[in-house]
Amino acid sequence: MTVQEPIARPVAAPGPAVPKTAAATARPGSIILTRHGEPALSRKCLITARQYKDWWGKYEVGGLLAGQTPPAELVAAAEGAGAIYASTRQRAQETAAAVSAGREVMSDALFIEAPLPPPRLPDFIKLSPRWWGVVSRIWWRLSDRHHQEETHREAKVRADVAARKLIERAEAGQDVLVLAHGYFNHMVGKRLKANGWSLVHNQGFKYWSQRRYERR
Numbered sequence: 001m002t003v004q005e006p007i008a009r010p011v012a013a014p015g016p017a018v019p020k021t022a023a024a025t026a027r028p029g030s031i032i033l034t035r036h037g038e039p040a041l042s043r044k045c046l047i048t049a050r051q052y053k054d055w056w057g058k059y060e061v062g063g064l065l066a067g068q069t070p071p072a073e074l075v076a077a078a079e080g081a082g083a084i085y086a087s088t089r090q091r092a093q094e095t096a097a098a099v100s101a102g103r104e105v106m107s108d109a110l111f112i113e114a115p116l117p118p119p120r121l122p123d124f125i126k127l128s129p130r131w132w133g134v135v136s137r138i139w140w141r142l143s144d145r146h147h148q149e150e151t152h153r154e155a156k157v158r159a160d161v162a163a164r165k166l167i168e169r170a171e172a173g174q175d176v177l178v179l180a181h182g183y184f185n186h187m188v189g190k191r192l193k194a195n196g197w198s199l200v201h202n203q204g205f206k207y208w209s210q211r212r213y214e215r216r
Contacts, residue, residue, distance in 0.1 A: 029175040030200075031166045031192060031213045032077050033185040036087075036095040038207040040065045043129040049118040052132040056116050059129075063090045070099045071208050078103070082174025085166075087111040087181060095208075096179045105179075110162050111188075113181035115149040116140060137183065155187060163191035170215075185211065 041062045047055060078084060078099040086096035088109045096105045116136040127135065141152045150158075166188070170176045178185070182205045189199065189211055198216045203209035 026173045028167075028215045029082060029170040029173055031170050031197065032081070032175065032177045033189055033211045033213070034074060034077075034095075034177065034179050035182045035185060035205060035207055035209050036089075036091045036179060037064045037068050037070065037098065039063070039091050046126040046128060047132070048123040048126055049121040049132065050123065052118045052127075052129060052136070055129050055132075056118075056136075060113070061090060064094045064098075068098070068208075070095070074208055074210060075099050075101075077175070077210060077212075078177055080175055081177040082172075083169050084177045084179070085111060086179040087113070089113065089181070092179050092181065099179070110158065110165070111178060111180040111184065114140070114152075114155045114184045114187065117149050119143075155184070159184065159187035160191045162188050163195060167192070167195060167197070189213065 039059060039062055041055070041059050045055075078101070084096065084100055084103060084105045086092045086105050086107050088107050089112055092111070093105075093107065116133055117140060118132055118136045119139045144151055162184075166176050166178065178188075186205070192213045193199070196215055197213040199211060200214050201210065201212035203211065
């Protein structure tokens, strides 16, 4: 609904009106899902499943390894974005600070990583955190026994909510940058595709990587 200003109010002469049809047909912006930088916590160790649970707890609250420089392409994406979101995890927050150049970053727990509860395996089985991550992700997807953590089905619902939130912002014509986590970004990307968005630029899942989606 258009609200008219009182005629007697002294205001500058308005510019030409923008037809509603032009606003309605504005091309949506891109949605850029980015993984955080490299965390400080080392993966160079062999640990049991129980120890991995503790390791993951430390990983979730830790920040980035010092001395990293964000890629110029990512900094440029942040400069061109109309909106920047970040997971509330410390590693995502520090990534956002490194690329946003002091611009507003909207912190949102909606974008935190999907959990990685390990299966209960005997202590003689020892793997690196990287391989425990693989085992735990498979276990998390196939089992509902997650010790009261978010299930795969619940995370899929969250990813759908996140995707719709980003689509709504991008449809206003702004590029939207998200600084979050590898697997949950993947889940959000699947929901974007289901809603008609295409992956047009793919840097994979390495640290600082971008996956750009556009509506075709």
